[in-house]
Amino acid sequence: MNNFTVRHAPMDGLLIFETKKYGDGRGFFMEMHSDESFRELGLDLRFVQDNRSRSGRMTLRGIHFQKTRPQGKLVFVTRGEVFDVAVDLRKSSRTFGKWFGIRLSGDEGTLFYIPPGFAHGFCVLSETADFMYKCTDFYRPDDEGGLLWNDPLVGIDWPLSGDPVIAERDRNYPGLDRCFFYP
Numbered sequence: 001m002n003n004f005t006v007r008h009a010p011m012d013g014l015l016i017f018e019t020k021k022y023g024d025g026r027g028f029f030m031e032m033h034s035d036e037s038f039r040e041l042g043l044d045l046r047f048v049q050d051n052r053s054r055s056g057r058m059t060l061r062g063i064h065f066q067k068t069r070p071q072g073k074l075v076f077v078t079r080g081e082v083f084d085v086a087v088d089l090r091k092s093s094r095t096f097g098k099w100f101g102i103r104l105s106g107d108e109g110t111l112f113y114i115p116p117g118f119a120h121g122f123c124v125l126s127e128t129a130d131f132m133y134k135c136t137d138f139y140r141p142d143d144e145g146g147l148l149w150n151d152p153l154v155g156i157d158w159p160l161s162g163d164p165v166i167a168e169r170d171r172n173y174p175g176l177d178r179c180f181f182y183p
Helices: 035-040
Strands: 004-008 015-019 021-024 027-030 049-056 060-066 073-079 081-088 099-105 110-114 118-124 128-135 144-146
Touching: 060 081, 073 081, 073 099, 073 118, 081 110, 081 128, 099 110, 118 128
Parallel strands: none
Antiparallel strands: 004 015, 015 110, 021 027, 049 128, 060 118, 060 144, 073 110, 073 128, 081 099, 081 118
């Protein structure tokens, strides 16, 4: 029995998974990943690294990617709520330079798959959020790149009520016109 339904986001390769939630008076249970279930859906994804972050309200993380060893990421929230964004950096794509955003909540159990070739970032909408992601390749600090979070050429509509809490390196990444991109 497959506990997932999948739908395609409006950009090639981006997938949104809804997982079945089983609950009773004790709480709930959700399956967040299953190789077997994903293969039944036609997806043969190999994840090699799991990551978790905890961030406070108005924190913006990203927009990151790896240059020579791009990662696919299956992202979800276990507590709180975030606005998650993928930016297409595939020059040959019809959606190059475009973005897609989705709200992810720990209560809903929605998963978002971002394939290699996209930059990724998120901002925290709740008081705190625990963010998890499974990666198809290992993180390599010397291979990391980034895209300016508020680049007007990309035009992400972040649902923030003021300036985000953001790392200095993320404030200094180049815009799309000077950014690394994939073929």
